Amino acid sequence: MFEILSKRILNPTVTLMEISAPLAAKKAEPGQFVILRVNENGERIPLTVADFDRQRGSVTIIFQIVGATTSQLNRKNAGEFIEDFAGPLGTPSRLEGMSKVAVVGGGVGCAIAFPLAKKLYRLGTEVHTITGFRNKELVILEQEFADVSHKLRIMTDDGSYGEKGLVTDALRTLIESGEKYDEVIAIGPLIMMKFVAALTREFGIKTTVSMNPIMVDGTGMCGCCRLTVGGKTRFACVDGPDFDGHSVDFDEALSRLGEYKEFENKQREADCNLYKGV
């Protein structure tokens, strides 16, 4: 059992939790993930490491409430326990040796982008961060990003906060204004990463994306997280989750992410009191 040390609601659908997991905390690096189960009948789900504190022995996760498992997790409070928490898994992001990087985060993907921006900033890299959300209510980690970015552009779909537009609009403006990036790191919904990669391909800028497919074990055992990269099948859990954005088959990844849509909808309804007529 793993104790929830603290909990913070970041927006109506996104929650931060700091979990006591000394072994995982000792090894965690930006770009890696953990697999957790909330309770005995729970599903194993992967969540990216949002932060870690080796002294405190804790790993921070940030999750969006999208299905039954994340709803159950969200109902837990500080001082309570979750059943299983294993990690760190996956290969850490390679961030060394770059002078200027654009970090692009979309929605809850910002949670994964943040530790990368933080590490890059500490390494002395010039960090330009672009974050995108549907509206003002959903904006997360603004101050955190501001602290580790030389430039920060916040985009909202409806213009209710920051600038109106998509993250690709801001990225295009920055590139066209003459910013020379060694690399663009894009983390967010698949569709966002697909369009960021399409844009940077135009300009020939190396682009890394962080894939978050469905997983079971997270150690290379099940092959559920497989995706096509440069025409080859790769496992996101051991070969990634970071991949060259210009080589990933995003359409296939989008399709595979929908494997259990029906089941997820049913579980969410079963989990929600509104549907039970309570």
Next chain:
Amino acid sequence: MPNMSNSKNPMPSQPPQTRNKNFSEVALGFSAETALNEAERCLNCKNKPCVSGCPVGIDIPAFIEKIKAQDFSSAYDVIAQSSSLPAVCGRVCPQETQCEQYCVRGIKGEAVAIGRLERFAADFRREHPVPLSEVRPNGIKIAVVGAGPAGLTCAGELAKNGYSVTVFEALHKAGGVLVYGIPEFRLPKSIVEEEINNLRELGVDIMTNTIVGKTVTIDELFEDGYQSVFIGSGAGLPNFLGILGENSKGVYSANEYLTRINLMKAYDELSDTPIYRAKSAAIVGGGNVAMDAARCAKRLGAENVYIVYRRSETEMPARNEEIEHAKEEGIIFKTLCNPVKINADESGRATSMVCCEMELGEPDASSRRRPKEKPDSLFTLETDCIIMAVGTSPNPLISLTTEGLKTNKHGCIIADENGLTTHKNVYAGGDAVTGAATVILAMGAGKTAAAEIMKNFN
């Protein structure tokens, strides 16, 4: 007077058309009366040919003599001297190619049903538990990586001799292939749990959720005071065929399909883990894993379940018993048939698999006749779920993070016949060394390595 019947007592089982709709155990086990009758078939040969066929060297005639004497609990004790998991082996060992193959009674008729008797003794002991005798701890810390058959056996042997053993397991549950791979209807998980609890009572500490190679490395285990390490991490990486459409929705590795069903209990309403319930499932492969996946698909409600295998039934690596059980349950065998590509609909979900017919040529390196394509024999099999059961390879997580631990070109850890690897004080055994094999061979390797480890401290 020995029982001179030429046939084994049949195993009472659930009827095929009942069991293919539930996940309860298929084989129901011998009654005491049947066990006695079967035990009487054993001639108690002086030279014990059966023992030579047992990878862990159980004194088979001795335990059968105890059954004859109706001292069922002592029968278990005889088995337990050599095997850490009697209830498991009595169920999943391929006895027909091991102990029973060498049984003298097999010359003129059927061998003594050694496996069924082993299971009987183990089940009797479970229902009539006996307190464990005290072991004096010697304070020597040994780390075991992987809580599967190899690791658990090694841990059990060491703990019985007073060693302080910690088993590190990557998943949230101990048991390895016994919990994620072999289905409930062949090996009830409550039995595995019981065997693992017995190890815990012996003092074995099992740390789940700990991925050696990620959470902790082998070198760090030595820094933590462990004096030897045994690696029994299995062969968990699934192979795929590399055919077109293999990443469509509805295409699983057998590992994923079985893990969702067995470890995560996706067949149970209470489980939050989803599984695709196929109308028509095709399992590619001819081993025990393929049979397990096929029988699971049937139980999840698939109308048609096919085994698609490129050689003929004679070459199938699965146990005869598994093949027979699958057929009785309505699994359709498409042998001499090889997948070429998978078709999917607009949403990316698999709809059918194109296969070609095969014929057998000259024997190949595996001494089985090599299959080759028949010209112009392509046909389309309607299926919305395809499960690839075409073998597994060892996981590189440990070898990649342990300097000095060498692997061969298949990724298998190199170890000598006693389990010693190329790294000082690191031993390995089971599928991690041999590639995918059987539960009992892994147990044999765990036992051998445990004996070798103990030699260093005597």
